[in-house]
Amino acid sequence: xxxxxxxxxxxxxxxxxxxxxxxxxxxxxxxxxxxxxxxxxxxxxxxxxxxxxxxxxxxxxxxxxxxxxxxxxxxxxxxxxxxxxxxxxxxxxxxxxxxxxxxxxxxxxxxxxxxxxxxxxxxxxxxxxxxxxxxxxxxxxxxxxxxxxxxxxxxxxxxxxxxxxxxxxxxxxxxxxxxxxxxxxxxxxxxxxxxxxxxxxxxxxxxxxxxxxxxxxxxxxxxxxxxxxxxxxxxxxxxxxxxxxxxxxxxxxxxxxxxxxxxxxxxxxxxxxxxxxxxxxxxxxxxxxxxxxxxxxxxxxxxxxxxxxxxxxxxxxxxxxxxxxx
Amino acid sequence: xxxxxxxxxxxxxxxxxxxxxxxxxxxxxxxxxxxxxxxxxxxxxxxxxxxxxxxxxxxxxxxxxxxxxxxxxxxxxxxxxxxxxxxxxxxxxxxxxxxxxxxxxxxxxxxxxxxxxxxxxxxxxxxxxxxxxxxxxxxxxxxxxxxxxxxxxxxxxxxxxxxxxxxxxxxxxxxxxxxxxxxxxxxxxxxxxxxxxxxxxxxxxxxxxxxxxxxxxxxxxxxxxxxxxxxxxxxxxxxxxxxxxxxxxxxxxxxxxxxxxxxxxxxxxxxxxxxxxxxxxxxxxxxxxx
Ligand SMILES: Nc1ncnc2c1ncn2[C@@H]1O[C@H](COP(=O)(O)OP(=O)(O)OP(=O)(O)O)[C@@H](O)[C@H]1O
Ligand SMILES: [Mg+2]
Numbered sequence: 001x002x003x004x005x006x007x008x009x010x011x012x013x014x015x016x017x018x019x020x021x022x023x024x025x026x027x028x029x030x031x032x033x034x035x036x037x038x039x040x041x042x043x044x045x046x047x048x049x050x051x052x053x054x055x056x057x058x059x060x061x062x063x064x065x066x067x068x069x070x071x072x073x074x075x076x077x078x079x080x081x082x083x084x085x086x087x088x089x090x091x092x093x094x095x096x097x098x099x100x101x102x103x104x105x106x107x108x109x110x111x112x113x114x115x116x117x118x119x120x121x122x123x124x125x126x127x128x129x130x131x132x133x134x135x136x137x138x139x140x141x142x143x144x145x146x147x148x149x150x151x152x153x154x155x156x157x158x159x160x161x162x163x164x165x166x167x168x169x170x171x172x173x174x175x176x177x178x179x180x181x182x183x184x185x186x187x188x189x190x191x192x193x194x195x196x197x198x199x200x201x202x203x204x205x206x207x208x209x210x211x212x213x214x215x216x217x218x219x220x221x222x223x224x225x226x227x228x229x230x231x232x233x234x235x236x237x238x239x240x241x242x243x244x245x246x247x248x249x250x251x252x253x254x255x256x257x258x259x260x261x262x263x264x265x266x267x268x269x270x271x272x273x274x275x276x277x278x279x280x281x282x283x284x285x286x287x288x289x290x291x292x293x294x295x296x297x298x299x300x301x302x303x304x305x306x307x308x309x310x311x312x313x314x315x316x317x318x319x320x321x322x323x324x325x326x
Numbered sequence: 327x328x329x330x331x332x333x334x335x336x337x338x339x340x341x342x343x344x345x346x347x348x349x350x351x352x353x354x355x356x357x358x359x360x361x362x363x364x365x366x367x368x369x370x371x372x373x374x375x376x377x378x379x380x381x382x383x384x385x386x387x388x389x390x391x392x393x394x395x396x397x398x399x400x401x402x403x404x405x406x407x408x409x410x411x412x413x414x415x416x417x418x419x420x421x422x423x424x425x426x427x428x429x430x431x432x433x434x435x436x437x438x439x440x441x442x443x444x445x446x447x448x449x450x451x452x453x454x455x456x457x458x459x460x461x462x463x464x465x466x467x468x469x470x471x472x473x474x475x476x477x478x479x480x481x482x483x484x485x486x487x488x489x490x491x492x493x494x495x496x497x498x499x500x501x502x503x504x505x506x507x508x509x510x511x512x513x514x515x516x517x518x519x520x521x522x523x524x525x526x527x528x529x530x531x532x533x534x535x536x537x538x539x540x541x542x543x544x545x546x547x548x549x550x551x552x553x554x555x556x557x558x559x560x561x562x563x564x565x566x567x568x569x570x571x572x573x574x575x576x577x578x579x580x581x582x583x584x585x586x587x588x589x590x591x592x593x594x595x596x597x598x599x600x601x602x603x604x605x606x607x608x609x610x611x612x613x614x615x616x
Binding site: 052059077081082089091094096105111115136 | 447
């Protein structure tokens, strides 16, 4: 059964003195009940906008969306009763303690004073914030703040959960813990839509991945389907120095079966190939023959990174560094 | 994670695992939501010392500075300066206090906490109720502090108990209604800095070119006309009348508002509420359309 459904969503922004931005450009999406769908896409692809439309925060210019059959645009109140949401940037009250924040959310879900407090206590424990719970959020680290926000999304154990980049800024332990929490919820029947910059996260959590670019879904399927769709094997090279990149590109283009994609400032190159072993030895021969020093060379099966790279034309990790810089 | 049971079909399990709201009427929920958001805003007064300082110390400072510095220089026929001054300080302080509704609303939007509220099944209008209620409490505290300080420096309300209470109520009610206008501006402008600077630029002249600190009859004609029609003058004059602080034999201005200050303020309160309560609620509900 389809639980989250978006169809033909369009949302445009008209910044002053700048051309119109089509944040969503006919985006459609279906998430079956009890499954996890990950939205993957470069910065500005429209992931956050999609989540905001589905969590009733913004109205699209056109298109429709429903959660468990309830129209998001016509009956946002009913939708809010069954969703939990955590946005890309933590939405917490800086001047309340961690515990008070969660208690307030419980009260505003109308759980009643006693149940709201109980639930806040449970979530504080679940998110490993017992020691910090009575401190004002203003003094929290970014990751702690983030965890309070995520806990806020789980207050009613909602049937549908929207998480916009839930693990960005979390340390590895918190990230693994959150993955466990999400997996537990899903095994209990919760439907989850999350966005992520981490392909590993999509690989691990998502039953289905929708790759978004330019405000529309450009590919969807399971991680394996997506990997298969970009085809065959890869040869990956790492050069000691990145100076003569155009030479490398030429060689890879000659022996590969698709476009060579550089990353890591032109030091690392990946190219799809038809016959892995043969292509690898030819490429290594040609590259060393051209006088370039290799750090590392090998064959591998496509990863979600390759999918991302091939479909969106940019490397995922470059986006991550861009984002950190921003 | 222990809250999820592990028997039954997926949807049946979900149905039992999702926490259900306690039963309640719509109006009960609205009042509850209003109380929760009011409490949140009041917590901020306790947690952020700047606000407390601003709320409590600034009025004390104003009362002392004005009554001693201006009091030494300004001669009010038929009254001592402190008795004349207090209504002006009250009005100025609560009007400026209300601007906090605007900057706080803009700040909350900026911080994203409003987005959290807007994904919850609460009544959106309750966020505004909480905002304006919270600022009413802050203004109430300011009033108490100012009255205490005023008492120490010799201010006395010479009217009846009823008149005194009516004066306090009128000042606070006006400030409350003004809070709704400021909340609307806060949501429209979305920048706490702009709200603060703009309200200072507008309200500072408005409170000074009025009868708050000097009798307006002594002003040059254009300013005098402005001061007589100035709504702040009506508020100040109303408070003076209700506290029994009108100087004996003081002339009454020609403007209708100067002749009917209390009625003017009551009409002002009614207008502000009638316009800006629905407008603010509609603005809040439309936040997602931008
Ligand atoms: N309020 C706004 N005003 C103007 N443009 C906006 C606004 N919000 C989003 N956009 C634009 O819409 C596009 C999609 O933005 P969105 O935030 O959905 O991207 P995203 O996929 O979440 O990116 P990221 O990975 O950086 O979080 C971007 O081009 C962005 O600049
Ligand atoms: Mg985003």
